[in-house]
Amino acid sequence: MPTWSQAIAKPAEEFPLKPLSILSGEIPDGLRGSLYRNGPARLERGGQKVGHWFDGDGAILAIHLSEEGATATYRYVQTEGYQKEAEANRYLYPNYGMTVPGLFWKTWGKEVKNVANTSVLALPEKLLALWEGGNPYGLDLYNLETKELDNLVNLKENEPFSAHPKIDPKTGNIYNFGMSIGAKVTLNLYKSDPTGKVIQKSDYSLEGVPLIHDFTLAGPYIIFFVPPVRLKLLPTALGFSSFSDAMEWKPELGTDILIFDRNSLSFITKGKADPWFQWHYSNGYVNEQGNIIVEIVRYPDFSTNQNLKEVPTGNIKTPAKGTLWEIEIDPKTAKMIRQEQLLDRGSDFPIVPTHQTGENWRYTYLSVHRENADLSKEILGVIARYDRQLNKLTVADMEENLYASEPIFVPNTPNSARGWVLTVVYDGNEHRSELRIYDSEGLDNRPICRLGLPNVIPMGFHGTWKAG
Numbered sequence: 001m002p003t004w005s006q007a008i009a010k011p012a013e014e015f016p017l018k019p020l021s022i023l024s025g026e027i028p029d030g031l032r033g034s035l036y037r038n039g040p041a042r043l044e045r046g047g048q049k050v051g052h053w054f055d056g057d058g059a060i061l062a063i064h065l066s067e068e069g070a071t072a073t074y075r076y077v078q079t080e081g082y083q084k085e086a087e088a089n090r091y092l093y094p095n096y097g098m099t100v101p102g103l104f105w106k107t108w109g110k111e112v113k114n115v116a117n118t119s120v121l122a123l124p125e126k127l128l129a130l131w132e133g134g135n136p137y138g139l140d141l142y143n144l145e146t147k148e149l150d151n152l153v154n155l156k157e158n159e160p161f162s163a164h165p166k167i168d169p170k171t172g173n174i175y176n177f178g179m180s181i182g183a184k185v186t187l188n189l190y191k192s193d194p195t196g197k198v199i200q201k202s203d204y205s206l207e208g209v210p211l212i213h214d215f216t217l218a219g220p221y222i223i224f225f226v227p228p229v230r231l232k233l234l235p236t237a238l239g240f241s242s243f244s245d246a247m248e249w250k251p252e253l254g255t256d257i258l259i260f261d262r263n264s265l266s267f268i269t270k271g272k273a274d275p276w277f278q279w280h281y282s283n284g285y286v287n288e289q290g291n292i293i294v295e296i297v298r299y300p301d302f303s304t305n306q307n308l309k310e311v312p313t314g315n316i317k318t319p320a321k322g323t324l325w326e327i328e329i330d331p332k333t334a335k336m337i338r339q340e341q342l343l344d345r346g347s348d349f350p351i352v353p354t355h356q357t358g359e360n361w362r363y364t365y366l367s368v369h370r371e372n373a374d375l376s377k378e379i380l381g382v383i384a385r386y387d388r389q390l391n392k393l394t395v396a397d398m399e400e401n402l403y404a405s406e407p408i409f410v411p412n413t414p415n416s417a418r419g420w421v422l423t424v425v426y427d428g429n430e431h432r433s434e435l436r437i438y439d440s441e442g443l444d445n446r447p448i449c450r451l452g453l454p455n456v457i458p459m460g461f462h463g464t465w466k467a468g
């Protein structure tokens with residue numbers, strides 16, 4: 001079995017707030033605040049494995065860096081489903097990659113469990129654990145105690161709040177979306193004030209049920225690329241097939257480009273492009289010619305879903321390679337004018353400095369495969385910075401058997417392009433986890449600081465930084 005599989009072989013163990021020991025270096029003086037990361041931490045219950053990596057119950061890691069040093073805590077999100085299943089010691093709910101175990105007529109129509117495992121949003125008064133199929137869970141920012149399912153004042157129960165909100169760097173307003181599946185399939189758009197309260201909504205009807213995971217802001221526009229994946233409704237409605245297994249790759253449909261107005265959240269226009277699949281966008285902006293530029297990690301098809309389905313087994317059989325692409329769009333027609341692969345290295349989890357959201361930027365930070373990694377066995381192992389100006393990739397090449405999570409960029413001073421890059425690393429040689437802090441200008445140098453974590457933190461999905 002590959003080394004990374006040891007990190008997820010057993011359900012992760014929580015720990016209460018504890019001081020962290022410094023393994024090497026020093027915590028930089030200007031780095032004060034909290035790092036939060038979310039991810040599936042429990043991939044089996046009562047001897048049964050989840051059906052897909054996305055089904056694992058979410059646990060959140062908080063690392064607080066203050067004048068007194070570093071402390072951390074790691075806690076499962078106490079969702080209603082998690083508590084009920086813990087009590088029963090078996091899975092009770094269907095999920096993205098799971099049907100309900102047990103007798104069909106007893107379990108038909110059961111609600112999917114909110115696993116709260118995908119990302120986090122740090123608001124002034126609370127932390128939100130995000131999942132794309134439902135409302136977020138609110139948690140205490142310091143000790144991660146779960147408070148309640150949070151509707152951000154104005155969300156209805158059937159209005160999910162997806163896991164990739166974007167914060168307007170000028171106003172602090174938060175943009176997000178959620179897909180509702182009912183008699184109609186609706187793409188709901190939301191704008192929240194900086195406290196998280198939803199203050200504006202719009203909705204747009206979709207044809208069929210596509211998989212939409214993320215979006216981007218680009219100047220005055222909101223952009224969605226709707227990939228040609230559609231859910232077969234009947235087998236899922238009857239409970240014969242999980243959502244994941246009923247997702248059909250239909251390249252003949254192509255990718256739909258949807259453009260909305262950022263101010264009014266209203267639909268502007270729709271265009272078509274080649275078929276591709278993406279989970280994540282780095283960013284977008286409007287260039288000097290008035291065209292929309294969007295950077296994404298693009299896969300040639302939907303085999304990435306099968307690849308991620310295989311992760312909980314520890315034994316990947318299906319390779320999937322996403323690479324960084326730039327797409328240029330005419331905002332009047334939503335027509336794709338140009339598409340260009342920027343890098344050949346397999347990658348995902350692209351992020352940009354948050355103060356450049358929706359605007360032109362220079363550096364994209366992302367997770368990449370090690371050079372010559374066997375993609376039919378390996379998961380993303382290291383982090384890197386892509387310099388869009390010089391077309392140059394700088395890789396933080398870690399020791400063998402180390403696995404870095406998504407990079408998080410923290411500017412040295414507000415709006416600075418230079419800063420620190422934080423990543424939680426699983427060290428498969430020692431079977432333990434640590435936080436690494438790199439200088440953004442020296443990713444290929446040794447980390448500035450390494451902090452040891454009390455327990456293994458399994459590889460997860462997304463995180464955020466809240467300045468202290």
Ligand SMILES: [Fe+2]
Nearest residue numbers: 213279280462
């Ligand atoms: Fe994501």
